[in-house]
Amino acid sequence: MRGLDNDKKKLLEKKATYGEDIDLNQFKIDVSEKPYIEDVSKISDQDKEQMLKAGVDLSEKERTGTFIQKDQSVVHCKVKQEGLEVMPIVDALKKYDWLKDYYWKAVSKDLDKYSASADIFPSNGYFIRSLPNQKISYPVQTCLYMEEDNVEQNVHNIIIVEEESELHIITGCTTSPFLNSGLHIGISEFYIKRNSKLSFTMIHNWKEGVHVRPRSATIVEEGGTFLSNYIVMKPLKSLQTYPTTHLVGEGAVARYYSIMVASKNSYMDVGSKVVLHAPNTRAEVISRAITTGGKIIARGRLEGEKPGIKAHLECKGLILKEGIIEAIPELVGITEGVEMSHEAAVGKIAKEEIEYLMARGLSEEEATSTIVRGFLKIDIVGLPSILREEIDKAVAETEKDMF
Numbered sequence: 001m002r003g004l005d006n007d008k009k010k011l012l013e014k015k016a017t018y019g020e021d022i023d024l025n026q027f028k029i030d031v032s033e034k035p036y037i038e039d040v041s042k043i044s045d046q047d048k049e050q051m052l053k054a055g056v057d058l059s060e061k062e063r064t065g066t067f068i069q070k071d072q073s074v075v076h077c078k079v080k081q082e083g084l085e086v087m088p089i090v091d092a093l094k095k096y097d098w099l100k101d102y103y104w105k106a107v108s109k110d111l112d113k114y115s116a117s118a119d120i121f122p123s124n125g126y127f128i129r130s131l132p133n134q135k136i137s138y139p140v141q142t143c144l145y146m147e148e149d150n151v152e153q154n155v156h157n158i159i160i161v162e163e164e165s166e167l168h169i170i171t172g173c174t175t176s177p178f179l180n181s182g183l184h185i186g187i188s189e190f191y192i193k194r195n196s197k198l199s200f201t202m203i204h205n206w207k208e209g210v211h212v213r214p215r216s217a218t219i220v221e222e223g224g225t226f227l228s229n230y231i232v233m234k235p236l237k238s239l240q241t242y243p244t245t246h247l248v249g250e251g252a253v254a255r256y257y258s259i260m261v262a263s264k265n266s267y268m269d270v271g272s273k274v275v276l277h278a279p280n281t282r283a284e285v286i287s288r289a290i291t292t293g294g295k296i297i298a299r300g301r302l303e304g305e306k307p308g309i310k311a312h313l314e315c316k317g318l319i320l321k322e323g324i325i326e327a328i329p330e331l332v333g334i335t336e337g338v339e340m341s342h343e344a345a346v347g348k349i350a351k352e353e354i355e356y357l358m359a360r361g362l363s364e365e366e367a368t369s370t371i372v373r374g375f376l377k378i379d380i381v382g383l384p385s386i387l388r389e390e391i392d393k394a395v396a397e398t399e400k401d402m403f
Helices: 006-013 045-052 089-095 097-101 113-120 351-358 364-376 385-402
Strands: 065-070 073-079 084-088 126-130 140-146 151-161 166-175 182-192 197-205 210-220 225-232 238-241 244-247 253-262 267-276 282-291 295-304 310-319 324-333 339-347
Touching: 006 113, 045 140, 045 166, 065 084, 065 126, 073 084, 084 089, 089 097, 089 126, 089 151, 113 151, 113 182, 113 210, 126 140, 126 166, 140 151, 140 182, 151 166, 151 197, 166 182, 166 385, 182 197, 182 225, 197 385, 210 225, 210 253, 225 267, 225 385, 244 253, 253 267, 253 295, 253 385, 267 282, 282 295, 282 324, 282 364, 295 310, 295 339, 310 324, 310 364, 324 339, 351 364
Parallel strands: 065 140, 126 151, 140 166, 151 182, 166 197, 182 210, 197 225, 210 238, 210 244, 225 253, 238 267, 244 267, 253 282, 267 295, 282 310, 295 324, 310 339
Antiparallel strands: 065 073, 084 126
């Protein structure tokens, strides 16, 4: 396999522990270098449209920085506000010797065959850091774009939110409209320092033949807050991800919100795990899943280790057509004084609800669309209005393709 020694071959040939397994040999690592683009207005209209569907607005209105990577090449990187750093991870590792202490710390390179491949065949990624006591006014936007067929895109991202600072990030993942197949492996490590806050919104706009394997973990210190919004509503081949957050400081907070739509032939195994290591920590894991013919496995796990913690897990699924939704909620408490709860439900739209709305003048399609919009509406505490608007746009963009 790709001229590797036996130990590395064994790592890359391992079967996945769960979810759909992939033969990495079917994808290529070496692809052509893409030219750097200083002025984003020079990016083609076709690419702009694909990026916009993933929440990346190249007009750069209400954005404090932009990072774009095509296949293995960083093609644009710019920052517009002091107190903020955005650069390719390769450059950051050269610039800051201390960054090695964060690289592969939250996520293990030996986690599985996909993390191992990202370690053996790295293809850049981004480094984003807010400096101490800085409140970054508008979101940073990043785009991970796949252009060539059958490429394995391996990115490694590190985000550090220093003490007493606030940062918002929109990451859009998308492809060329002509791409037929590919594999995206994304390693993301988040470090939320004391009394800091990160809002991280991920919007997917893949193609039917793309496999996606994100591997991410977050460490939140005392008084820190991590807010994750994960939106995947366009067709893809398979998705398997299980991000984990460790609340290591007293009073730390983690909130995960996921919106998933699985079209026919799509397979999604999506979950979130929060380990509450410290007293008086808080966690919330909320997911909304809709299938129009695909399969969704929605996982959630909360582990409470200290007194005074409060956590809630909620998974609701809606079957619009044939399809499968499997909800797997898990609560683990190992000490007295923990307070954790979960709620899971899978069903269909009640006929009476549709008839009620039709009696008030809506068509059946309009009634169904209204109910679906309400189902996908999640009240996200502390989400800036600009990020709420991006989520609403993503839902509206996809809604017309659901029925």
